[in-house]
Amino acid sequence: xxxxxxxxxxxxxxxxxxxxxxxxxxxxxxxxxxxxxxxxxxxxxxxxxxxxxxxxxxxxxxxxxxxxxxxxxxxxxxxxxxxxxxxxxxxxxxxxxxxxxxxxxxxxxxx
Amino acid sequence: xxxxxxxxxxxxxxxxxxxxxxxxxxxxxxxxxxxxxxxxxxxxxxxxxxxxxxxxxxxxxxxxxxxxxxxxxxxxxxxxxxxxxxxxxxxxxxxxxxxxxxxxxxxxxxxxxx
Numbered sequence: 001x002x003x004x005x006x007x008x009x010x011x012x013x014x015x016x017x018x019x020x021x022x023x024x025x026x027x028x029x030x031x032x033x034x035x036x037x038x039x040x041x042x043x044x045x046x047x048x049x050x051x052x053x054x055x056x057x058x059x060x061x062x063x064x065x066x067x068x069x070x071x072x073x074x075x076x077x078x079x080x081x082x083x084x085x086x087x088x089x090x091x092x093x094x095x096x097x098x099x100x101x102x103x104x105x106x107x108x109x110x111x
Numbered sequence: 112x113x114x115x116x117x118x119x120x121x122x123x124x125x126x127x128x129x130x131x132x133x134x135x136x137x138x139x140x141x142x143x144x145x146x147x148x149x150x151x152x153x154x155x156x157x158x159x160x161x162x163x164x165x166x167x168x169x170x171x172x173x174x175x176x177x178x179x180x181x182x183x184x185x186x187x188x189x190x191x192x193x194x195x196x197x198x199x200x201x202x203x204x205x206x207x208x209x210x211x212x213x214x215x216x217x218x219x220x221x222x223x224x225x
Contacts, residue, residue, distance in 0.1 A: 004153060034213065043115075043201055043216035044154075089153070099144075099214075101153035 002027045002094050006102035013080055014110050021075040021105045023090035028068045031093040035064050035075050038087045038104070047088075048075070080109045114138065115217035117202050122222045124189065124196060132187045132220045134202035141207050143185035144214065147171060148199040157200075160185055161207075189222060197224050 003026045013019050023033070032051045036044040048057045048064040050073070056065040063076040073090060087104040094100070115136045124130045134143065142161045146154040156169030160179040174193025179185055185204075189196045199221050203214040 036216075041199075041219070041221070043117075043218045044203075044214075046213045046215065049213050091154075099156060101146075101155075103151060103153045 002030075002092060002098065002100045004090060004092055004100045004102040006088075006090060006105050008105060009103065010106040010108075012108040012110060015080060015082060017080050017109075018076070018078050019080055019107070021077070021088050021090075021107070023073040023075070023102055025071045025073075025092045025100070027094060028071050029095050030068065031095055033064075033066055033073050033093075034091045035062075035073075036089040036091065038089060040087075044089065077107075080107075082109045082111045085109050115202060115204055115215055117200075117217035117220050119220060120218070122220055123225050124222060125225050127191045129188055129190050130222070132189070132200055132202075132222070134185045134187065134217060135183055136185075136204045136215075136217075137183060138204060138206075138215065139182070140204035140215070141182070142205045142212075143179070144203040144205075145169075145175075145177065145185070145187045146201045146203065148201060148219075154201065157187065196222055198222060 005024050007022050034049045035047045038044050050057050050066045061078040066073045087106045089104045091101045118133045144159040145157040148154050155171050158177045160166035176188045201219045202217040205212040205214045
């Protein structure tokens, strides 16, 4: 069964810093990988979706990369802002159409 | 505005009671999903439906039931058989085939046991 791990569980950085969030998965036979943002007590907002044939996706200050062979994805956030404070979740969909979520990284950007 | 709505925001359940969580979408999406989120754990799939009048069990379906009579609606019932129902419940939808499209999430319902 696929296992998705996110490290670190929590991260605190000063405003303006560039940062990297990590996601690893145990089975490289995935269909795609998504990064989500969740604010406290709220639903999830999709940030980026990377198809298995892609290496990376970019949206504004966010860049997500995917290395299927090593079972890793990273979410890079440039020039962090206090409004970026949230929990970031990665999720993989395997070739059996099963959806697996990581436990998330809680990010705090200090003004 | 297009989107997914969930109600209520908070729900309280007494022992032995069945409760129903509402999920409605006006995105014209075929597929809808229910997840449960517990502290320190990733989201876990309860049920999903890829078309009206059809639904499939997810990883933790025991103690839950769903229906999909309309494309827009996918209510989740937490039955008395679910012994640990306290959690944050999230509904999601996607355009069509699972895995090819982004899932859009509702704001969630927090269920508490009295």
